[in-house]
Amino acid sequence: MPDRPDKPAEELPSNLWPLLLAVAVAVVGVVLISVGSWRRGPFVIAAALWLAAFLRLVLPDRIAGLLVVRRRWIDVAGMALLGGAIATLALVVPGTP
Numbered sequence: 001m002p003d004r005p006d007k008p009a010e011e012l013p014s015n016l017w018p019l020l021l022a023v024a025v026a027v028v029g030v031v032l033i034s035v036g037s038w039r040r041g042p043f044v045i046a047a048a049l050w051l052a053a054f055l056r057l058v059l060p061d062r063i064a065g066l067l068v069v070r071r072r073w074i075d076v077a078g079m080a081l082l083g084g085a086i087a088t089l090a091l092v093v094p095g096t097p
Helices: 017-034 040-058 061-067 072-092
Strands: none
Touching: 017 040, 017 061, 040 061, 040 072
């Protein structure tokens, strides 16, 4: 079966606030990591992913904007699992003595 080009989007998402909110929380986590709070920072990044998953779950597609990538359940499950993995790694990594 030959490769077919992707179908262009019918309209570009104009609503950026759900994605920008999640990215802003993730940036706070990166700043926390950069100033030395290496355990609290990943928790904030995990919270940003959980926030994005929650927003994708409750908002309609036209409002969720750029959080819409695939089907709703795939987006939500992917972000929630990735957030859980990051939070778990932050707990498992041993602290400095």
